[in-house]
Amino acid sequence: MQSLIGDALEAYVHEQTSPESTLLEELRQETHASSIPDPQMQIGRVEGQFLRMMCQLSRAERVLEVGTFTGYSALALASGLPAGGQLITCDVDPRATEMAQRYFDRSPDGGKIKLRLGPALDTLAELAAERATFDLAFIDADKEQYVAYWDAIVPMMTPGGVLLADNALWSGAVLDPRDASDRGVVAFNAHVAADQRVEQVLLAVRDGVMMARKRVL
Numbered sequence: 001m002q003s004l005i006g007d008a009l010e011a012y013v014h015e016q017t018s019p020e021s022t023l024l025e026e027l028r029q030e031t032h033a034s035s036i037p038d039p040q041m042q043i044g045r046v047e048g049q050f051l052r053m054m055c056q057l058s059r060a061e062r063v064l065e066v067g068t069f070t071g072y073s074a075l076a077l078a079s080g081l082p083a084g085g086q087l088i089t090c091d092v093d094p095r096a097t098e099m100a101q102r103y104f105d106r107s108p109d110g111g112k113i114k115l116r117l118g119p120a121l122d123t124l125a126e127l128a129a130e131r132a133t134f135d136l137a138f139i140d141a142d143k144e145q146y147v148a149y150w151d152a153i154v155p156m157m158t159p160g161g162v163l164l165a166d167n168a169l170w171s172g173a174v175l176d177p178r179d180a181s182d183r184g185v186v187a188f189n190a191h192v193a194a195d196q197r198v199e200q201v202l203l204a205v206r207d208g209v210m211m212a213r214k215r216v217l
Contacts, residue, residue, distance in 0.1 A: 004169060020048055024045075027075070036099070042073075043166065046205065047205060047209070048072060050209070051077050052080040058135060058136055060085070060136035060161075062087075062133065063078075063087040063134060065077065066138070067140035067166075068096070069093070069096050071097070071100025074100065074113050089113060101115060121145070128152065137156075137161070154198070163213075164212075167207045168209055169204065170207065197214060198213060
């Protein structure tokens, strides 16, 4: 992803952030060295620590992730969960998630993670039918479907639950949308801003993170 704050300042932010674990560093390096397409989709040290701390600060016990990729964000989130916490992560890519599962199996937090392979909207419908609830959700998948994911997830969130969506600034393309992904992110941000079920703030973390909290009625 293109830096939104300039390479020098981004490097400074990186260096002032707590380091990633050795396992996460290895996962990041393998992802970029592999032939898996679009390795830049993987989050890094800054956003990983942000996700971990959000789990801790919100005292989440059940987390939902849409978009596993090679597993960095799932491991970051799981590291912020208490013993007995659970993270359900869903993705459609068997190749990327094979790498993710290998790292889940090596992590002391891997037992908290359950991978569900298949179209995310199908998985979300199954979870809704199971009456699943979540304290924190993280969306990082195909941008054209962000609104659909949001509308499927919000009803499953506990009151006060935290929702996070990555790429909410989309390398600045939100200011001049030209393709379907650009327009998908713009539509998503507007949808969240108009959603009376939540209160939200758009953060300039990495490529932009939309953070929302489900209102307590």
